[in-house]
Amino acid sequence: MMNLAMLKPGEKGRIAKIGAIGPLRRRLMDMGVLVGEEITVEKIAPLGDPIEITVKNYNLSLRKKEAEGILLEATR
């Protein structure tokens, strides 16, 4: 299955499942990273990590490690 860390800049997907648990999961949800939400990868930091995404019409950055736990339905 695709996860968020696998997308290249400019690609988008719809969130199918959030693998994280506990505080991290809640934190992601509080920031609007919810199942069913469309998410676009905007940029990857110059050193390769973290990544910048757009969700709910605003920009968010997170590390690849966290992004790997966000599974996507591939829509491109």
Next chain:
Amino acid sequence: MMMPNAARTLAAVETASIRVAVAGNPNSGKSTLINSLAGTRLHVGNWPGVTVEKKEATLDHRGRSIALIDLPGTYSLSPYTEEEIIARDFLVHDRPDVIVDVVDATNLERNLYLTVQLLELGIPVVVALNIYDEAEKKGYKIDVRAMEIALGVKVVPTVATRKTGMGDLLEAVTGATAKGSRNVPRSLNYGEDIEAAVQKLTADVARRHPALAEKYPERWLALKLVEGDHHVLAEANLSDADSLAKDAVGHLKEAHGEDLESLMADARYSLAAGLTREVLKRPAVKTTELTEKIDRVVLNRFLGIPIFLAAMWLVFKLTFDMSKPFVDWLDGTINGPFTRWVETLMGFLHGPEWLVSLVTKGVIGGVGFVLVFVPVIFAMMFFITFLEGSGYMARAAFVMDRAMHSMGLHGKSFIPMLLGFGCNVPAIYATRTLENPRDKALTALLIPLMSCGARLPVYVLFTGAFFSAQAGMVLWSLYVMGIVLAVLVGVLFKRTLFRGESPVFIMELPPYRMPSGRSLAIHTWEKGKHFLVKAGTYILSVSVLVWFLLNLPWGVENKKDSFLGKAGSAIAPVFAPLGFGNWEASSSLIAGVIAKEIVVGTMGEIYVKEIEKKPEGPAPTFFEDLREIGTSFAASGKEAFSNVFSTFGIASLKAEEKEGRATLRSVIGKTFTPLSGYAFMVFVLLYMPCVVTAVAFRHEFGTWKWFGVAFVYQTVLAWSAAFVIYQGGKLLGFGG
């Protein structure tokens, strides 16, 4: 008959001050809004027991007193971050009269997610629809009236940066507390399943735990029980297994799975999304925004890091070079004319010689010592506030996170560490940009390993005495040693003191905005004032203490017999294995605790007994002094300006060779060997941070704990490093 009574009650209500909590997302312009409302009446402190800033202000609106309390910026009221717990504890237990919810009009949905949670508390809410101008510019059409109806509360469009809507906002606040106010937050419908559970829980709580029903807003408590909020469960002494919640949410869990917390977050976001759809019309075509254009360059794969480094060079330069002439001016004025006036005055009053010395050297010296930090603190605070307010700080963290994360740090740790090379004191204060307490503490602990400007005179003296041929190399090796040790210590601490998951990095990249001048001024002033008052007292006492150490017993001819000399002799054996076990070196190191550059001054006093007194001309008159102070201040301003624009190097890092140093250098050349001299420099680089840094630690963390940790590890590290270098060097045949 009823009239007078009713009137009296009304009057009583109306004269009492209204307590207003200001809540909102980070980057919603909440800070600017508070500044616009409060201006100079703002009081900045800390929330009890934590390092989170607390701002308060009292103001009058139409004869009513309004007490504003600024809550930490949060995205939610979940129980996971310090900020969120502070905000909700205040709202639930201190029950303000009104909540002003600052909502970013350009980012409605995510901001309304917090609004939905605030409405649950049963406290009147006023929504400040902030950054309204930007939303309009983007072509957003927000139906304010529809929003008011949907939420049941007053919604006021505001532009905090231009003070627009502030009067309306205060009007709405007083209106919300007035008798018969229609400001009743609507209970938003979470859907059949959840509402049924909430209803059952409300009834059960009222029946079985009447004390809890008193203590908490009932609907809020029921919602928290559905969520299984561990903070509330623990506080209310309800275990998870309590049959209360189990009955009510049992069928919810059957229908939706175990994770009710996510279910609730989902439900709240659906409400926020629904509201947004109802009230907001966005233009069909999305234009490329300025932020996007800037980020294309600033976060570019190839340009990102060079731009970041250039920006940092500029910040460093501006902070230290711009303040340096003013620091020198303050220093000169206090130690020159001002001290002279006091001496004259005290001589006139026939003050005893020791008292004159205590006042001029101990007290005035101490005050001067505090004051010289003020320009740097002001400058640092100004630029940090600018970086944060403009939105670049988040980009800096984004660019640097990978590198810093390997040390167990956060992307935002880079800037405080960098400032450490100028002076550790503002650097410690700059750790306030790190939200997570763990990141903040670890960053602060590593800052003292960044070789600050005050250590440079020591290096200059010793490299001048021993390594003039390879001076650059030797200097460079010391700076690099500090950085390498910081990396090693960082990794070590990450595995020991700070074991466990490193905090997650989930950070908003807010749109670029021009911070308002008022906000910049208020933050800069507040910090500077705080430093003067709080840090000033500590530093002054230490300065007086050191005066006593140096000058008692009164009239000592030989510095060796002073208390400082005796203390130096006592600890000298400890330094013997490091190659500098004499009282002169150890006394200088003790005095250097005030500030590391004092090591050089003390050595001068001790080694060069007869400091050649320059024949002084007649002392300048009072008016000549005043004129001199004025002209030199003007010259400082000019120099500050030219430092910024003309030189490419970093002026504040150039240590000047002072007169009389040549003698000291030759004495050093005889009492130290190149090897013990190098070990001494390494020791000065690494040993305990100076008193001012200690005070900054205490000040920023509200406890001595972290300074204690720094003190212990640095002392051990400094001794071990100098030991390895000296003994290792001897073994390798570099001579003793």
